[in-house]
Amino acid sequence: MRGMANSDTLSQLRLRHYRLLQAISQYGQLSVAADMLSMTQPAASRMLAEIERLVGEPLFRRHPKGMQATASGEVLARRAGWILSGIDEAEAELAAVREGRRGSVRVGAVTGAAVAHVVPAIQALTPEARAAEVHLEVGPSGRLMTGLDAGEFDFTLCRVPSQTDSQMFEILRGHEEDVRFLVRVGHPLLDRGPLTIRDLDGYGWVIMAPGTPLRQGVEDAWLSAGIAPPREILNSASLLVSMAHIRTSDAIAPVAREVGDLICGTGRGAFVELPVTPGLLLSPYHLIRHRSRPISPLAERLLTLVMDGMAKP
Template sequence: MRSAITRLQLRHFQLIRTINDLGQLSLAAERLAMTQPAASRALSEVERIVGAPVFLRHPKGMTASPVGEVLVRHAGLLLSGLDQAADELEAFRSGATGVVRVGAVTGASVAFVVPAIRRLKQESGNPEVRVDVAPSVDLMQGLMQGEYDFVLSRVTPGIDATQLQVLRGRPEHMEFLVRAGHPLASGPRPSLKQLSDYTWVVQAPGMPIREAVDRAHLAAGLPPPQDVVNSASLLVVLAFIAESDAISPAAREVADLVRSMRADGVTTFFSHEPITLPPYHLIRMKSRPLSPIAQRLLELVLEGLSA
């Protein structure tokens, strides 16, 4: 099998990834500027080489077989690596010192990624840094597919942790963002029962903050919040709480950022019953080497986490 795999060509991996993305051979052929017969022949070549079906045909399209899932994953890594090499070469040509791609949950991006980028810029001239802020499920999928050099994320279910190097982590503690003058903004910390009378602006069900909120309520013998606006956008949160008595749980690092910006009309408080999220970690793929500039940014982030 090892010798057979080496016979696969770049065009084969491009076709595998595109079919997986679009679910149909005809659409994949169109995107790759191939005729459908040529795409069909190329897929047949792959299946002859690996000795097994790569995609399962259904009336509504195609899905990867177990063998196909392996090839899809490695196609993503291979093609992402080529894209990264092209980005780095272009960065050097333009006078920059390299390209780094990082993903992080919101609190980690504010507390550790941004300060590390500032230090990197001071040390290394003009590196190009891309930072995506997203839920852990998207970050881990992106890391596995080669979209990021490293992430600050939680390891989500279904991820093969044996492929990961999981470094230092941090838990997240929740505060509440409210308008200045909110009835609960002064005095003792309110209980979750008191908070249940207000509209909550919070992440959708299944997201980490929402799960932490629901767990805290259940631990206190209370039903989860009923009057809810689902949003993970800080801009939406700030706009919503500015003109109402709504409340919004946010990671302490985000609350610190809001305070440091001295956002007019916004204040924060803790609830009587603490709300804590499971820790996120600094994570990279074991099998994927980092460029010197990405390695340096990882070291700077790690220094911040270790402080």
């Protein structure tokens, strides 16, 4: 026979060839390898002869107890194992992607929605999709809608700015945002009992920038109560900045109810909600996806979990 074949010759080998090489190497018997591959022994013998013809040299030595790979046969059998293992892994990964158990998903959300709905949905997704890569960006609605339009997110939970062409998007579900007022433990207002908006006048604030729904909601509440909106304001969208500021001052931080519950529950007793009545409701945020842009099965699965969570009372 000729010497070892070049790569052009080896490229003629097919998966069925590699499966037979691996099986013969593993079991050492042509008849057993044929059975494992649901072939007849004559068919397996003809296929092996075809492989050796393509390669240009014998790949197995026949002896009374079975078959033993030659040096070249060991190389091809080992490579066959790698190739077939890679294909099996690719098939498993493809199935995981198709079933929404693998891949990546990008979500944008306003702070309250991220805490209330996206994080619980991610936690519910994790046990069934441990290989999933989830990206969550928290920000203002304008930034999130721009990102959704540009394809940066699979879906968002935010408000739709007035200048947005809403026909481009599918609005799946809405949720009102209930505001809480956070202060440090020992704040002077905590000794006053039930409070109204007017009782909060005269204190400093840490709050989002003008034009954001939370800022607009607070200012409207002040105007409705017949008082001027707060003037001593630290403008910041950062929760860490808000917590740092109110912990060492008498400032007040309005936040979404879910965010307030989280901070008060994990702040080691450093923060508390003011008992303000009536409460303050903001315009609802929505679960939004782009009408013309399909999303992956993983993103569909996470979106469904978010939607299910938003449907709960």
